[in-house]
Structure formats: C-alpha cells, structure tokens
Amino acid sequence: MAIGKKKSDNPPQTISEPEIWSFITTRSTNSCFLCITLFAVFIRLAVALHPYSGANTPPMFGDYEAQRHWMEITINLPPEDWYRNTTANDLKYWGLDYPPLTAYQSYFHGILLRFFDPASVALSDSRGYESYIGKLLMRWTVLMSDLMIFFPAVLYFVTVYYSWNPDGKKSSKAWHTLMILLNPCLILIDHGHFQYNCISLGLTTAAVAAILSNRDLVGSMLFCLALNHKQMSAYYAPAFFAYLLGKCLRRQRPVVEVLKLGLVVFGTFALVWCPYLNSVDAFLEVLSRLAPFERGIYEDYVANFWCTTSVAVKWKRLFTTQSLKLLSLVATVSTCLPSMIQLVWSPTKHGFLHGLLNCSFSFYLFSFQVHEKSILLPLLPASFLAVEEPFVFQWFIHSALLSMFPLLRRDNLVVPYAALYGLFVLLYYAPGVRKDAGVSSSIPFILKLFASACSLVIHIVYITVTPPEKYPFLFEAVIMSLCFSQFVLILIYINLKQWAPSKISSEADTKKKRL
Amino acid sequence: MTKPPTNSGGVWWPALAASAVKLLLIPAYHSTDFEVHRHWLALTHSLPLSRWYSDTTSQWTLDYPPFFAYFEKFLSIFAARVDPTITDLHRGLDYASSSVILFQRFSVVLSDLVLVYSAYRLTRSKNFMALERFLISALVIWAPGLFIVDHMHFQYNGFLLGILLLSISYLEEGRDLIGGFIFAVLLCFKHLFAVAAPVYFVYLFRHYCKGGLLKGFGRLVLMGSAVVAVFAAAYGPFWYYGQIQEVLQRMFPFGRGLCHAYWAPNFWVFYIMLDKTLGFLFTRLGFSIKAPTASFTGGLVGDSSPFSVLPTITPLMTFITVLLAISPCLIKAWRNPQPRMISRWVSYAYTCGFLFGWHVHEKASLHFVIPLALTSLKSVEDARHYFFLSIVSCYSLFPLLFEAQEYPIKVVLLLLHVVVMLYGFSARFPGTSAMRDAAVKGGDNKSETHAFRIGWLGKSYLIGLVLVEVWGQFLHHIIFGDALPFLPLMIISIYCALGMLYSWIWQLTQIVLSN
Structure with a gap:
C-alpha cells in the first residue's frame, strides 16, 4: 500500500536513480524478459558449478543420486515395474516415490543421458555413478526443465498479472519478474542441492496465470499436472479448489461448471496414470509409494509446528502414527479453513493469491511429514505477491533461507548460499526500483530488524561454533524455533490480509472515481 | 521518503552484485595461472627477497615486476594463517584444496575493489547522466572478459586495470603528477603496461611540464623524481642484493616466439x-x-x-612497428595535450601493442577494451565501435575456457553483455527524440542525432562470429573428425583479428581527425 502510494506521487523529477534501469524497463515485456532470463540462467549456471547433495558420500549419496537412479530405473524397466519392488528395482535404494509425471520426466532425461553418457544410467551398475560429464548432464537437465517450464510460466504469469492488476506499474514488472525468477531458495535447491522443483512449481505458476486470466479449465489441467509431478503440490489444492468452487457458484449453471472442471481433473489424472489403471492393485501400489507415512510426522529439524513443539511435547511418544495422522490432518484443514471460506465467499483474484500462500503455508506448518525444502511451496505465491507485499515477501525469503541453512551447509553450499543471499538483498534494494518506504519506524520493521540480527548471529555461530556434546543439534533447534515463530507471524498477517481485501479494492475504486 | 541520489549509487550496486556473482564462480575451472600465483605466494613467503627471482623450485618462476611480488608477499601473510600449506614452498606445489581456492579467489575479488574505486572516480563527475554513470560502471565492472580471465581462468587483471584507470582518472582531472606517479606504480606491477609509456611521456611532458622554461623544468624534475622514487622502491631492494640481473632476465625472457600457444587475434x-x-x-x-x-x-x-x-x-621489428603505429597519437599528444583525450590515447597505444607486439597474449585485449568503456558513451559512433570491440575481445577469450562445464557460462555471459549493451546504447542514443532535443538546443552535437544501430555490415560480422563458433564446436567434428585440430582455433584468431584491425583503424581515424 505504502509502495503504491509512493509510486503514484513520485514522477521522475530529477535525473537521479529512478532512470538507471529505464534502458531495460521501458522496453517491451519480451525484451525485458530476455535480459532477465539471461541473467537468471547465468546465475543458475554458476550455482550449478557447486557440489550437489550427497556428492562423494556412499552408500546412499543424496537427492542427486535419487534422481539419477530414477532415470536408470525408468529407461531400463517397463512402466509397470517402476513402483514395484523387483530384483532389478530395490525400492529401499531410492525407490521412486513421486507421481508418474516425475517418472516420465526421469524417462526422458534418462534417454538424453543414455545418449551422451551410457554408463551413467546402466541398470544396477551405475549406482553411485559420479563423473564430470555425468554431473554436467544432470545439471543441464534441470536447467532445461527450468527454461522450458518455469521461465515461460513466469512470463505468462507476469503478463497476466500486469494486464489485470490496476496498481501494476510497468517499471515494477521487471523487478517482479526478477524476484520470482531469482528466488534464492529455489535456485539453491534445484541447481545446488539438486531437484526438479522448477517443473511442479512452473506448472503451478502456469496454472495460477491461466486461472487469473479466466481460463479455468486450462488452469485446472495444469495444476493436475503439477500435482502429478510432485504430490507436495497438494499444498495449493485447497486454494485452487475453494477459488474455483467459489467462481463456479457465481456462474449461471454452477453444477455444469463444477462438472466440467471435474471432468478435466479426472481426464488429466487418467491420462497421467494410464499405465497403472489396468488393475486396482497396480494403482494402489503406486499410491502407497506416494504417501510415506512410515517416516513419521517430522524428520530432521524442519521449522513447522510439530517439530518445533516437539521440544516441549513429545508427539511421537504420546501418540500413535495413526492418531498423529488424524491430528495433523485436523490441524492443517482447520488452519486452511478461514482462507478457503474467504475464497468461496468472495472469489477475487487478489484473495486467490493470498489464499495460495495461506494454504500452502498451513500445510508446511501443520501437515504430516514435511521437509525443509517444502518451504519452496509457500515461497512461490509469496513471490507472486512481491509487489503487493514487498515487506512480507522479503522477510519471508530471509527466514526461509535461514530455515534451509543447515541443509545447505550439509551439502557444502555455504558459498553459493551467501552469494545468492547477498544478490537477493541487492536485487531487492536495486537502486531506483523500490524501497520499503513507510515502514521504517513501525513495529513490524523493528521486529524484522530484531529477527535479522538474530539470524545473522545464528548464521555465524552455526558455522564457527561446535555445539555442546550433550545437545549436538542445539543450533538446529534454535534456527528451527526462530524460523517457526517468524513463519507463524507471516501466516497470521497474510490471513488477515486475505480477509481485508475490500479495503484495497474500495480504495482502488475511489481512486478511479477521483480520476 | 526516497534517499537523495548519491553519486556512488551507480557504482556500488553493480560492484556488489558482481562480487556476489564472482563468489558463485569460485569452483569454476582455473588454469595453471592459479598454481603460478599460488607458487608466488609460497615463494615470497618462505624465501628471503634476495632469492625471489633466482629460485627454481617450480617451473612457474616469478616473472612479474617487484611490486607484484610485494603484493604476493602481502597476500601470503594472510594465506599462511588460512592454511600454512598454501605458502609451503615444497608441500604446496600443485596444492588445490578448497582452502587455497577460496583464498585465492577471494583475493581476486577483494583486489577488484581498486577497479571499482577507479570506476567510481571516473564517473563521479556531474557531466554524466545517471544512466551513463550506471552503464559505464557496469561495462567496466561487469566486463565479461574480466570475468573470464580473472574469475575463472585466474589472474589479477581487474586489480591492475583498476590502477591504470585510476591513473587515467587523475590525468582527466588535470592532476598530472599523481596520475604519472600511479602509472609508474602500475609499471612496477606489470611491465606489459609499458606500451602506453610513450603516450604518458609525451602527454605529461607537454601538459604537465609547461609554463615557461623554469617552471617546466622544475615540474619535469618533480615528475622525474616521483617516477624514480617509485622505481627505486620497486627495484632498490633487488639492486641492493645484487639481483637486478636476475630480475630483468625473468621479466624479459628471450626465447619466446612471435605468437603465443593460441594465436592472439592480431x-x-x-x-x-x-x-x-x-x-x-x-x-x-x-x-x-x-x-x-x-x-x-x-x-x-x-x-x-x-x-x-x-x-x-x-x-x-615488432617494437619498431608498434612505435610507428603509436606515432600519430604521439604527434597529437605533442601538439595538443588535452585531458579528455587521454583515455583514448592510452587505449590506442595498447591496441597498437596488441596488434603488432611480440608474443602477445589474447588477454592483452582487456588493456584497451576496459579503458575504452569510459568513452563508449561519448557519441553514437563510439558506442557502435565499443559494441563490436568488446564482443570481439570477449569472444577471442573463449578458447581460454575450453572445458564443457564453463561453456554455457561464457556464452551466456557474452549474450548478457551484448543485450545490456544493445539496450543501454539504444536507450542512450534513441535517435529521433534526441534529434528533436538537439533541434531545440540548437543541434550543436551532430552525432546525437543518429540512433544506435548495428548496420548490415556489423550484423553480418556478428552472424559470421556465430558461424565461426558453430563451426568450431559442432561442424568441424562432424566434417573433419579429429583431423586438423588446430583449424577451429585458427579460424577464431583470423576472424577476431579482422575485428581488432577494424577497431585499430577506427581508433586511428578518430584520433587523427580529432581536434
């Protein structure tokens, strides 16, 4: 809001900073996007020079080996055997536990790898395969997926967002694109740690853009694809469901509209699950792989509700897994509910974006078996809101980075972590683009300053000090509680924001009237 | 609300962003120059000064002038604290642990501060528009050639060029004594910069040592003693130990050929x-x-x-050719020594040295590309010339990074540079609107009226460049297999030499026609 005001009453008066970027921002969306894309690709390539997770650490290695193993499995075995424990496919060794679209993606990437470096995907023999060219090829498959899915999706989103959003200034468009594309967490996980989040997040972005431009059917199809790439995309499902339902209810024939959407969803799912639909057993086999309940309600030190409160309440001892499942379900649904009700009640685009953030955040904080990396899911809608809520977005990035710090340190990614952290701050405060004006003395600002100071101290302590022997995970626990408290604050704030949209829209209306 | 625009705004931001990117490039390929500099750290740390230039522990003997040796000695103080093996003369040979890589890469990034400071000094004058200031500092600090040579291949060119630019900035301000002093310092860091010494000599003699016989002579003595003091500080200790012979032998090794292993495009x-x-x-x-x-x-x-x-x-013969090539510029400098021309003259001298010198290294093209960035926004012709020159120079550095991992990085880096130049120069020279402005002002500056365009000749040259690259990377292997392995490099040399020749002729005509 403060930003919007600042922008409107600040015409470029002097030859000063604001025109620095004019040579890029005043160009067409596509040329502007080209420049940002090149920069984003360059940064990704540079991050990709660094080690991946589990490099040189037999016997299990890490996510890199998991992805490589899936390529090996999918190109050497028939689809029926991909999710089944066989002699050639030991599910205990990085068994495929993502939905079929991931398997297909592994299949195509596997073909590429087999073409250039057959040894890297040889059945069974290639376990723990690590080589210069192998690493490069794997890195390039991620970059390719990013370029082919995430980047176009972001272009689509930005185009749609700025054709709809009345507040959207052309100059902030470039900045907004940059914020989405150069999300340090996403780059570090995909191109450093090694995963393919760009695919599911890209599909989600495209789905959001499609729905914002009222192509609901296309949007739901894209979202189903995202769901079928990573089941974690379900974090967004309540928001999609509630918003689309709310929209349908406002149409002339709500039942037909809902049926149409349902048909698209079922159709997409049927298409993706085609090889596993010949028998119930095959279907259930795959399904059981996707829900690893045996891994417990939390792992490591993830900054969510269950893990943080486990310092005081020993959830795992007090309850059985079965009741914990139920408990986490109830907690997740009840925290999503306000946001969903708002979306059904008044399905606005503004509310939809907030709802996406709220629901995914609730899932991160309260659902069963959450991983540190899942913070990427709420981060995506937060970056959609970067122009509307710059302060929250920036705060969120800071705390999310901190929450991933222990993980990235294990991967030897401290240097790119620091570099991308710095780069993010620089890009956020790019001269002449935007500033956190208006909040420089308020309580949230002081709070954020305090959090940043804590974060800086804990970063340094975590790197330099060895924890006491009695509490080897002391610092992880501190990081976790620090992040959790900030996450809760952000969640509450965004929920309140979602429920108070009328203020902004009415303000916009009065502005229009005044004009 | 907004901060008052500061002069440094256009410099600190690109500098910090560049540093973040440089950190990301730490694990990139580094050449034997890395070990050369590592060895010099060990050499200067563990041996007394009297043996620096006579030691033969490694084949990478010290062959830079004394100031650079002192610089290595200074760095070695910290290096020894970081990891004593780095500065161990024998155990440190070919040492490539992460500590030494981090240390040496950081030393390059930090020493680049000189370049940043000089860019700041050069652009702080009120005559520059914010856009110009930003673009020039971006062209200097974000020069792709420097990234390739310093931050991947490994050298300290940014630091040395920073000293050169610092000297130029003092000369442009009319502070000749300190400008000459800094140039003398630069010569004691790297003697290859001596190619511009005739220009400096003539300019300082005519510009500084003027104002009557007595005053002129006094100033000549003053300048002479400053230079002598610098050289005494550099070579004095070696002279004291009777090492001068060894120092000179190392600095001017006979028995090197006309061309370097990879032919510089001259x-x-x-x-x-x-x-x-x-x-x-x-x-x-x-x-x-x-x-x-x-x-x-x-x-x-x-x-x-x-x-x-x-x-x-x-x-x-090459020495005489270089002198002959520089002579038009010397005559100009003699007749009318003006501070605003100094960066052009110095760049021109380095261009001549590059084109006609003995055993020229392709990296030497940075010596004139970087200083020419300062005048690249003076007119649309300057911009066009710089556009081509910097592309040719950067492309001619491509063979330095021959491994697959860095291939996409160097290509994207060059593309990013091209796009930024294209957008930046077209924004600076928009053509029609500027023509209107010029008409209002009275149209005193003719060159302002033209828009920045590449032109058909330029376009075809650039397309040719792409073809050369495609040939070298793909077609050559398909058509000739492993035969004629030198052909792709030879084609690059010849094609880039054409561009360099164009740049030389263009600069020459500019200097001859200037008034």
Whole structure:
C-alpha cells in the first residue's frame, strides 16, 4: 500500500536513480524478459558449478543420486515395474516415490543421458555413478526443465498479472519478474542441492496465470499436472479448489461448471496414470509409494509446528502414527479453513493469491511429514505477491533461507548460499526500483530488524561454533524455533490480509472515481 | 521518503552484485595461472627477497615486476594463517584444496575493489547522466572478459586495470603528477603496461611540464623524481642484493616466439597466413620451398625461421612497428595535450601493442577494451565501435575456457553483455527524440542525432562470429573428425583479428581527425 502510494506521487523529477534501469524497463515485456532470463540462467549456471547433495558420500549419496537412479530405473524397466519392488528395482535404494509425471520426466532425461553418457544410467551398475560429464548432464537437465517450464510460466504469469492488476506499474514488472525468477531458495535447491522443483512449481505458476486470466479449465489441467509431478503440490489444492468452487457458484449453471472442471481433473489424472489403471492393485501400489507415512510426522529439524513443539511435547511418544495422522490432518484443514471460506465467499483474484500462500503455508506448518525444502511451496505465491507485499515477501525469503541453512551447509553450499543471499538483498534494494518506504519506524520493521540480527548471529555461530556434546543439534533447534515463530507471524498477517481485501479494492475504486 | 541520489549509487550496486556473482564462480575451472600465483605466494613467503627471482623450485618462476611480488608477499601473510600449506614452498606445489581456492579467489575479488574505486572516480563527475554513470560502471565492472580471465581462468587483471584507470582518472582531472606517479606504480606491477609509456611521456611532458622554461623544468624534475622514487622502491631492494640481473632476465625472457600457444587475434596472424598461402602456392607452382622447422610459438633458435617465404620477424621489428603505429597519437599528444583525450590515447597505444607486439597474449585485449568503456558513451559512433570491440575481445577469450562445464557460462555471459549493451546504447542514443532535443538546443552535437544501430555490415560480422563458433564446436567434428585440430582455433584468431584491425583503424581515424 505504502509502495503504491509512493509510486503514484513520485514522477521522475530529477535525473537521479529512478532512470538507471529505464534502458531495460521501458522496453517491451519480451525484451525485458530476455535480459532477465539471461541473467537468471547465468546465475543458475554458476550455482550449478557447486557440489550437489550427497556428492562423494556412499552408500546412499543424496537427492542427486535419487534422481539419477530414477532415470536408470525408468529407461531400463517397463512402466509397470517402476513402483514395484523387483530384483532389478530395490525400492529401499531410492525407490521412486513421486507421481508418474516425475517418472516420465526421469524417462526422458534418462534417454538424453543414455545418449551422451551410457554408463551413467546402466541398470544396477551405475549406482553411485559420479563423473564430470555425468554431473554436467544432470545439471543441464534441470536447467532445461527450468527454461522450458518455469521461465515461460513466469512470463505468462507476469503478463497476466500486469494486464489485470490496476496498481501494476510497468517499471515494477521487471523487478517482479526478477524476484520470482531469482528466488534464492529455489535456485539453491534445484541447481545446488539438486531437484526438479522448477517443473511442479512452473506448472503451478502456469496454472495460477491461466486461472487469473479466466481460463479455468486450462488452469485446472495444469495444476493436475503439477500435482502429478510432485504430490507436495497438494499444498495449493485447497486454494485452487475453494477459488474455483467459489467462481463456479457465481456462474449461471454452477453444477455444469463444477462438472466440467471435474471432468478435466479426472481426464488429466487418467491420462497421467494410464499405465497403472489396468488393475486396482497396480494403482494402489503406486499410491502407497506416494504417501510415506512410515517416516513419521517430522524428520530432521524442519521449522513447522510439530517439530518445533516437539521440544516441549513429545508427539511421537504420546501418540500413535495413526492418531498423529488424524491430528495433523485436523490441524492443517482447520488452519486452511478461514482462507478457503474467504475464497468461496468472495472469489477475487487478489484473495486467490493470498489464499495460495495461506494454504500452502498451513500445510508446511501443520501437515504430516514435511521437509525443509517444502518451504519452496509457500515461497512461490509469496513471490507472486512481491509487489503487493514487498515487506512480507522479503522477510519471508530471509527466514526461509535461514530455515534451509543447515541443509545447505550439509551439502557444502555455504558459498553459493551467501552469494545468492547477498544478490537477493541487492536485487531487492536495486537502486531506483523500490524501497520499503513507510515502514521504517513501525513495529513490524523493528521486529524484522530484531529477527535479522538474530539470524545473522545464528548464521555465524552455526558455522564457527561446535555445539555442546550433550545437545549436538542445539543450533538446529534454535534456527528451527526462530524460523517457526517468524513463519507463524507471516501466516497470521497474510490471513488477515486475505480477509481485508475490500479495503484495497474500495480504495482502488475511489481512486478511479477521483480520476 | 526516497534517499537523495548519491553519486556512488551507480557504482556500488553493480560492484556488489558482481562480487556476489564472482563468489558463485569460485569452483569454476582455473588454469595453471592459479598454481603460478599460488607458487608466488609460497615463494615470497618462505624465501628471503634476495632469492625471489633466482629460485627454481617450480617451473612457474616469478616473472612479474617487484611490486607484484610485494603484493604476493602481502597476500601470503594472510594465506599462511588460512592454511600454512598454501605458502609451503615444497608441500604446496600443485596444492588445490578448497582452502587455497577460496583464498585465492577471494583475493581476486577483494583486489577488484581498486577497479571499482577507479570506476567510481571516473564517473563521479556531474557531466554524466545517471544512466551513463550506471552503464559505464557496469561495462567496466561487469566486463565479461574480466570475468573470464580473472574469475575463472585466474589472474589479477581487474586489480591492475583498476590502477591504470585510476591513473587515467587523475590525468582527466588535470592532476598530472599523481596520475604519472600511479602509472609508474602500475609499471612496477606489470611491465606489459609499458606500451602506453610513450603516450604518458609525451602527454605529461607537454601538459604537465609547461609554463615557461623554469617552471617546466622544475615540474619535469618533480615528475622525474616521483617516477624514480617509485622505481627505486620497486627495484632498490633487488639492486641492493645484487639481483637486478636476475630480475630483468625473468621479466624479459628471450626465447619466446612471435605468437603465443593460441594465436592472439592480431596483425601477425595475417602475416603468418599470407606466408602459409604463398608457401603452398609456390610449392604447387613447382618451386621447392623448404618447410619451416621452427614454430611461431617457439623462440628464435639459431638461424631457422618459422616462415617459409616471407622474411622472418624479430622482436626489434615488432617494437619498431608498434612505435610507428603509436606515432600519430604521439604527434597529437605533442601538439595538443588535452585531458579528455587521454583515455583514448592510452587505449590506442595498447591496441597498437596488441596488434603488432611480440608474443602477445589474447588477454592483452582487456588493456584497451576496459579503458575504452569510459568513452563508449561519448557519441553514437563510439558506442557502435565499443559494441563490436568488446564482443570481439570477449569472444577471442573463449578458447581460454575450453572445458564443457564453463561453456554455457561464457556464452551466456557474452549474450548478457551484448543485450545490456544493445539496450543501454539504444536507450542512450534513441535517435529521433534526441534529434528533436538537439533541434531545440540548437543541434550543436551532430552525432546525437543518429540512433544506435548495428548496420548490415556489423550484423553480418556478428552472424559470421556465430558461424565461426558453430563451426568450431559442432561442424568441424562432424566434417573433419579429429583431423586438423588446430583449424577451429585458427579460424577464431583470423576472424577476431579482422575485428581488432577494424577497431585499430577506427581508433586511428578518430584520433587523427580529432581536434
């Protein structure tokens, strides 16, 4: 809001900073996007020079080996055997536990790898395969997926967002694109740690853009694809469901509209699950792989509700897994509910974006078996809101980075972590683009300053000090509680924001009237 | 709300962003120059000064002037604290642990501060628009050539060029004494910069030592003693230990050939090609031509000439050619020494040294590309010339990074540079609107009226560049297989030499026609 005001009453008066970027921002969306894309690709390539997770650490290695193993499995075995424990496919060794679209993606990437470096995907023999060219090829498959899915999706989103959003200034468009594309967490996980989040997040972005431009059917199809790439995309499902339902209810024939959407969803799912639909057993086999309940309600030190409160309440001892499942379900649904009700009640685009953030955040904080990396899911809608809520977005990035710090340190990614952290701050405060004006003395600002100071101290302590022997995970626990408290604050704030949209829209209306 | 615009705003931001990117590039490929500098750290740390230039522990003997040795000595103080193995003369040989990589890469990033400061000094004048200031500092600090040579291949060119630019900035301000002093310091860091010494001498003699016989002579003495003091500080200790002979032998090694292992794209490429062609033709016509026994890259051994038809080239001949090529500029500087021309003259001198010098390294093109960035926004012709020159220079550095991992990085880096230049120069020289402005002002500056365009000749040259690259990377292997492995590099040399020749002629005409 403060930003919007600042922008409107600040015409470029002097030859000063604001025109620095004019040579890029005043160009067409596509040329502007080209420049940002090149920069984003360059940064990704540079991050990709660094080690991946589990490099040189037999016997299990890490996510890199998991992805490589899936390529090996999918190109050497028939689809029926991909999710089944066989002699050639030991599910205990990085068994495929993502939905079929991931398997297909592994299949195509596997073909590429087999073409250039057959040894890297040889059945069974290639376990723990690590080589210069192998690493490069794997890195390039991620970059390719990013370029082919995430980047176009972001272009689509930005185009749609700025054709709809009345507040959207052309100059902030470039900045907004940059914020989405150069999300340090996403780059570090995909191109450093090694995963393919760009695919599911890209599909989600495209789905959001499609729905914002009222192509609901296309949007739901894209979202189903995202769901079928990573089941974690379900974090967004309540928001999609509630918003689309709310929209349908406002149409002339709500039942037909809902049926149409349902048909698209079922159709997409049927298409993706085609090889596993010949028998119930095959279907259930795959399904059981996707829900690893045996891994417990939390792992490591993830900054969510269950893990943080486990310092005081020993959830795992007090309850059985079965009741914990139920408990986490109830907690997740009840925290999503306000946001969903708002979306059904008044399905606005503004509310939809907030709802996406709220629901995914609730899932991160309260659902069963959450991983540190899942913070990427709420981060995506937060970056959609970067122009509307710059302060929250920036705060969120800071705390999310901190929450991933222990993980990235294990991967030897401290240097790119620091570099991308710095780069993010620089890009956020790019001269002449935007500033956190208006909040420089308020309580949230002081709070954020305090959090940043804590974060800086804990970063340094975590790197330099060895924890006491009695509490080897002391610092992880501190990081976790620090992040959790900030996450809760952000969640509450965004929920309140979602429920108070009328203020902004009415303000916009009065502005229009005044004009 | 908004901060008052500061002069440094355009410099600190690109500098910090560049540093973040440089950190990301830490694990990139580094050449043997990395070990060279590592060895010099060990050499200066563990041996007394009297043995620095006579030690032969490693083949990478110290061959830079004393100030650079002092610089390494200074760095080694910290290096020894970081990891004592780095500065161990024997155990440190070919040491490449993460500590030494981090240390050396950081030392390059930090020493680049000199470059940043000089860019700040050069652009802080009120005459620059914010956009110009930003673009120039971006062109200097984000020069892709520096990224390739310093932050991947590994050298300290940013630091050295920073000193050169600092000297130029003082000369432009009219502070000749300190400008000359800094140039003398630079010569004691790297003697290759001496190519511009005649220009400095003539300029300072005519510009600084003026104002009557007495005053002029006084100033000449003053300047002379400053320079002598610098050289005494550098070479004095070695003279004291009776090492001068060794120092000079190391700094000027005889027995190097006309060309470096990979031919720098300069005039001699054409000479060699002409010789080859003539030799081929004469053999066809029935003349018996003795195939040359020596190579162009090897030294002068006995009487054998690397040329089959054309007369052999000696170091003295290249020296005279360089002086002849510089002479128009010297005459200009003699007749009318003006501070605003100094960066052009210095760049021109380095261009001549590059085109006609003995045993020129392709990296030497940075010596004139970086200073020319300062004048690249003076007129639309300057911009167009710089656009081509920097592309050619950066492309000619491509063979330095020959491994697959860095391939996409260097390509994207160059593309990003091209796009930023294209957008930046077109924003600075928009053409029609500027024409209107000029008409209002009275149209005193003719060059303002043209828009920045590449032109058909330029476009075809750039397309040719792409074809050369495609040939070298793909087509050559398809058509010739492993035969003629030197051909792609030779084509790059010849093609880039054309561009360099264009730049030389353009600069020459600019200097001759200037008033």
